[in-house]
Amino acid sequence: MIKCKRIEIHGTEVTIDVENNNEYVSLTDIARYxxxxxxxxxxxxxxxxxxxxxxxxxxxxxxxxxxxxxxxxGIKLDQLGARL
Structure with missing residues (x-):
């Protein structure tokens, strides 16, 4: 069962999902800051x-x-190409 909690960081609300004692922070919410x-x-x-x-x-x-x-x-090579 996934539980959802929200915290405020520097005026931005960030969602944290908790599942099986693991916490997952919303990167989208952080990017909104x-x-x-x-x-x-x-x-x-x-x-x-x-x-x-x-x-x-x-x-x-x-x-x-x-x-x-x-x-x-393969994905890494495709994305990074010559930058490797």
């Missing part, structure tokens, strides 16, 4: 960042027992 009208641009730019992509890969590797690292390597 930077640009309330276009939080989607903030997230798109963040997802293109090399450090973000590498972090997601490591997080999945440690936390997802069915993580397909070969598939992820």
């Amino acid at each position: 930077k640009d309330p009208e276009r939080s989607d641009y903030i997230l798109q730019n963040w997802m293109r960042n090399r450090s973000t992509i590498e972090f997601i890969g490591l997080w999945e590797l440690f936390n997802n027992p069915i993580f397909n690292s070969i598939e992820f390597d």
